[in-house]
Amino acid sequence: MKAEGIQAASWLLIALPLAGAAILLLGGRRTDRWGHLLGVAMSVASFAVGVAMFAQMLGYAADERRRTLHLWDFIDVGAFKVGMDLLVDPLSISFVLLITGVGSLIHIYSIGYMAEDPDRRRFFAYLNLFVAAMLLLVLGDNFLVMFIGWEGVGLASYLLIGFWQFKPTAATAAKKAFVVNRVGDMGLIIAIALIFATFGTIEYGAVLGTGAEHAGLASQLSTGTATAIGLLLLLGACGKSAQLPLQSWLLDAMEGPTPVSALIHAATMVTAGVYLIVRAGPIFEMSETAQLVVTIVGAATLLFGAIIGCAKDDIKKALAGSTMSQIGYMTLAAGLGKAGYVFAIAHLIAHGFFKAGLFLGAGSVMHGMKDDVNMRHYGALRSVMMITYATFGLGYLAIIGFPGLSGWFTKEGIIEAAFDKGGTSGAVLGACALLGAGITAYYMSRVMFMTFFGEKRWADDVHPHESPKIMTVPLILLAVGSLAAGGFLILGGFAHFLEPVVGTPEKEHHFALITPTGAVSLVLMVAGAAIAWRQYGSRKVPREAPKGSFVTVAARKDLYGDALNESLLMRPGQWLTRLAVWFDGRGVDGLVNGTAAGIGGTSGRLRRVQTGFARSYALSMTFGAALVVAALLVVNVS
């Protein structure tokens, strides 16, 4: 159905922040004074439009909530007809509210965080650009428009990671993020080509269907093609969502300013892969293989990220490992099909709140600690930054799945859905998810204790202090989300709300306060936190990192992800490049030149031609013209 009312203006969602970015970038230094305010205003305005659209949607019957908006004909060649079309449905509106809501809070926080930065205006321009691109990604009504947004957030991420370009590490990290993402994009591009070759269209409505039945063209897919499309989409998702084997860029991405880590590399952009898998669910549902691979990737990454998180002393990197791990949970859930979609998205939204809160909390700590990120230099900060401590604490309880808080509702759902899958794979996946929950409790408690508990370990010239209100108010609001979002979604009928898009699970999920798996995960959580307390809470934490076991050493090195990339791809690549340059100069050029010289007689003649080039050119022109006329005469006569 066509979008009406305020939904017919859903382009405003994207246009507002885009206009903000354009004004700030083109306006240059003239906009320095008020640039950040404009950036915030555009993001908040976009949020307001989103809320109005959401309210309008609630007024519709469940099967009338899918609304499309055609903006203009984008590409129309032969059978390839693609419009610049937007889709407003329960899934996309959920993302819209998350992106603009959490995004606006992070905009506001950044006013304080970036106050001293001479390039604050440019920072807000990039933030606005990111919000616009991410909204295009989730609002696009076909795979190509989605892909434009997809690459747009890649660009925004590149610009923001490398925001401090003068730091060589930041410049390198930005490039790495973009290149690794592009590896995933290869999969996405081929996937779109294959979708077009298979269906003759790339519109969501035609391919995926318009209702809960998932009765689009995808339902006629052969298993082979469905597997191919599914795995290609998964490759794209792995790039953007930092899942194995394309995870390596996320830890380096922490080179960007902390609000960027909160917004892009925790709350929103990195969830794009999960969105893609859920959105393209009808394709994945046609191939058990593809779904199984998705769950394996998710389960492997959730453990991988959690282990890395255990060993990092850099507070941002510990949180980055955690992000990787939490998105692993979402990917796992998305791979479970209709039984898991709702939990994937619910966990994504809950995670958006508590992870943004945790990152901004970390930023607040760094703000008070002269930008030191090493947790071994923290300790006992709870007494000097009360608000940061309390809000961070709530985020911490939410992520480890403390009963009643956001993470508990959503993560329990994922663990249960994994076990419900049945068979060996269900048991293994469920076990991985349970184990991950225990490790999560350990590494997050470690962060919590090292930062806020124990004795103070900071140097004498550091005077930690609470951050200004402009930063703490967003922290408080995000803490409220960490507290309540999960329960609100799971108990408030989110499953019902999403049903028209993601379909009806075979087995309806009934919320229960205590389940067998819930009890196990509770025990694991307490155990994880207790071990962390023994190591980092009750004992003195050394300012220098101890050597550690081989597992710790490996985890500190990101489990050798970079080393693997370097030895498998980078070094051979450099070697290949050098060889190619040599070959092109000596081999190809030499051969062609040699042949030319051979035909022309000697290379000496070539040199002679070079000397008086103007004269010789005139001569060869005359000669050539004579030749042409002669040839024409011969042809004409015969």
Add this chain to the structure above:
Amino acid sequence: MSDFPWLSVLIALPVVGAVLVSVIPREREALVKQVALGVSVLVAVLAGIMAAGFDAGGPRFQFEERYWWIREFGIHWALGVDGVSLTLILLSVILVPLVILGSWGEADRSGGVDVPPKRSVKTYFALLLSLEATMIGVFAATDVFVFYVFFEALLIPMYFIIGSYGGAQRSYAAVKFLLYSLFGGLLMLVAVIWLYPLSAKPAAEGGLGQGTFLFTELSKLDIDPTTAKWLFLGFFIAFAIKAPMAPVHTWLPDAAQQSPAPALVLLVGVLDKVGTYGMLRFCLELFPGAARWATPVVIVFAVASIIYGAILAIGQVDMKRLVAYTSISHFGFIVLGIFAMTSQAQSGAALYMVNHGFATGALFLVVGFMIVRRRSARIADYGGMQKVAPVLAGSFLIAGLSSLSLPGLAPFVSEFLVIVGTYTRYQWAAIASVIAVVLAAVYILWMYQRTMGGPAAPAVEGLKDLSVREKWVIAPILAIIVAMGFFPQPVLHVINPSVNETLARVDQRDPAPDVTGNVAENGARP
């Protein structure tokens, strides 16, 4: 107005301009530049008015002119444009004024590492204008012989621009450029002349009964397969050198390294397109059977060019050479699109010719701005420019991002269409070519990082950001790139009908979508 000889006027105007410029006393440099700019802007405006009158749904060739030129040899002065040639002419006439404005302070201080002896400013601008005339002529010609004449005539001004205004090795580069082109041109000449007796044959033998070089007539010829293959090769090799494809590409990096950067905008952005344009127009439509016969081999070479060019671009230490190699990669995409012979791939290829002209043009212009400041094209001589000259760095980044086909910028649309269109018929070629997506990110972003990122190098401290004139040069081109990234359809609308004519001539229909068939396992689709 339809009888107005638009195309002849468009060709004549820059010639007149060139003559005007050369009679201005040489000490009045400012006047030289103003006249050159004025003429080129006038040409652009006229071309714009003409284009507004083009009817995409009308006959294929419009604004046609046909006069006998050399009646004895059946040669007409025949001009006309279809969608593809029209957009290429528009590309040329938009780029020339920008190049002239971009060369404002460049003409006497070339782009090379070593400053060559002071050369005549007015000759440089006269050469640019004559280049414009030949560029319009080569795309407007509908008589194959006239096309050939312009094809060769293009070499002359470019040869002198490289040879007189280039870097230290300019003579070597200019002669190499000339020899390669002349060699290709010679092969094409043989093929062109061969067409004459073929057309003179009586209709019963597949001829036309009268010798002619008119394209529309020649495309009705029924040439026997063996002859057609030879003629196809004659044209194709000439165009492959021009475009250039691996392995006959080595003249381009040398020419690029030695040319003044603004002139490169025209050399790589427009002149090289004559090669791909020629393939689309002449190789396919004059010899459809032979083109289908050669397709598998051509596709292999195209994919090889895409990847080989990209890998070599990564390894370059000179920015102008680097961009030249990226172009070899992009030309590979264009050739791939042309020979995949589906409507998406071919329209994508035709659009790519235009988009690449703007994207690479922007890149060369910014590189030119950098060279004017630092007097070097070597990447290692820069570093931290972003801190010193943010507007320059930003322009460089947008130009670079368009070169790596970022969605939202013009080249993405064309590259994507080529990949999708190729995929429907030659899956493995499409899949292999997608590797370039990653390689492109490496060569562009690594160059950006080394020149713009990091702490400001001592040598770039104090360099100025873009001047107002330079902003006026780069802003329109970036605006076009963004606009065509989001609104490509108006251009595609003009291109599509011409492409459909070509596809009808080579007798190829788009493969039909197939939901149930197992695409991934078959390799080829029905």
